[in-house]
Amino acid sequence: MKYEGPIYRPPSEADSLLVQATVGCPYNRCTFCMVYKNGPAYRVRQVVDIKADMREAAERHGETVRALFFPAGNTIAMKTADLSEICRFAWKIFPNLRRITVYGSAQYICRKGPEGMRQLAEAGLTRIHVGLESGDDEILQRVKKGADSRQQVEAGQITMAVGIELSLYVVLGIGGKARTGDHVRETVRVLNQISPDFIRLRTFVPKKDTPLLEDVLSGDFQMLGPHEVLTETAGIVKGLTVDSVLASDHYTNYINVEGKLPAAKGKMLAQIEDALQKSEDRFRPFFIGDQ
Numbered sequence: 001m002k003y004e005g006p007i008y009r010p011p012s013e014a015d016s017l018l019v020q021a022t023v024g025c026p027y028n029r030c031t032f033c034m035v036y037k038n039g040p041a042y043r044v045r046q047v048v049d050i051k052a053d054m055r056e057a058a059e060r061h062g063e064t065v066r067a068l069f070f071p072a073g074n075t076i077a078m079k080t081a082d083l084s085e086i087c088r089f090a091w092k093i094f095p096n097l098r099r100i101t102v103y104g105s106a107q108y109i110c111r112k113g114p115e116g117m118r119q120l121a122e123a124g125l126t127r128i129h130v131g132l133e134s135g136d137d138e139i140l141q142r143v144k145k146g147a148d149s150r151q152q153v154e155a156g157q158i159t160m161a162v163g164i165e166l167s168l169y170v171v172l173g174i175g176g177k178a179r180t181g182d183h184v185r186e187t188v189r190v191l192n193q194i195s196p197d198f199i200r201l202r203t204f205v206p207k208k209d210t211p212l213l214e215d216v217l218s219g220d221f222q223m224l225g226p227h228e229v230l231t232e233t234a235g236i237v238k239g240l241t242v243d244s245v246l247a248s249d250h251y252t253n254y255i256n257v258e259g260k261l262p263a264a265k266g267k268m269l270a271q272i273e274d275a276l277q278k279s280e281d282r283f284r285p286f287f288i289g290d291q
Contacts, residue, residue, distance in 0.1 A: 076104025
C-alpha cells in the first residue's frame, strides 16, 4: 500500500479501508483549511497503481473489508471513467464490500453533472462527503470556498437524485460575530433545499498556516464564544425541515448533538438549552488547530 502526503478521512470512515486515489487537492484555496497548504501538488494516481493497492489489501484483509474510502482531498475530481473503473474493481475484489466513499467539492460535482454522477452511482460509488461550510454567499466568498450557494444546492440535488448518499458538513462559527445570523439563516435555506442524508456539524477552529488564522490573530475576524456557537446550533436545528441524520461527530464541537430529523429536533434543542445554562468556562478553551 502506498500513501503520499496527508491522508485524512471523516470520523464516520474510521473502519474503512483507505486506498489513495488522488494526492493533494485540485482547489486548495479555502482560507480555513491547512491540510495541503504546504503540498504536495495535486495529481491523480494511475488506475493501475490504485488497483495494485487494492489487490494487496484484498490479499491481506480480504473478506473483512466492508467499507472503502478513496483519499485524498477531492477524489470526485478524477475523470469519471477512471473513478468508475476503480469503483467497479473494488466491488469485484472485495466480496463483502458495502460502501465506497470519497470527498468531493460542489464545483466538481456540478462539472460532472447528472450524467457523470449517474455513471459513478452505477459503478458503485455510494457516498460523498461534501463541505458546505455555510449557505451564506458572503461567507463562502470570504473563505474562498470556490462554490456559491446555488452550486452547493445544485451539487446536492444532483447527488441525491442519482442515489448516492450525501454527507454535508457545516462549520459553526465560520462567519464570525459579523455574520452569525446570516450564517444560520442561509445555511438552513440551503440544507432544506437539499435534504441530505447526513448533516455533520463542525465548530470553526483556526488552523496553523491558514489565512483565516491571520485574520483571527489580527482581530479582523472575531470568533464566536461557546454560547454563541451553541446559539447558532439551535438556530440551525430549529429551522431545518429535512429528513436527515444530524451528527456532531468531531472533536471541535462543544457538545455532541445527534439524531434523526425531524423526530429528534425537540431532544436536540433541549440538550442545547441545557448546555447554554453552563458557564462558558466549562467548555473547551480556544486553541489553534494543527491537523
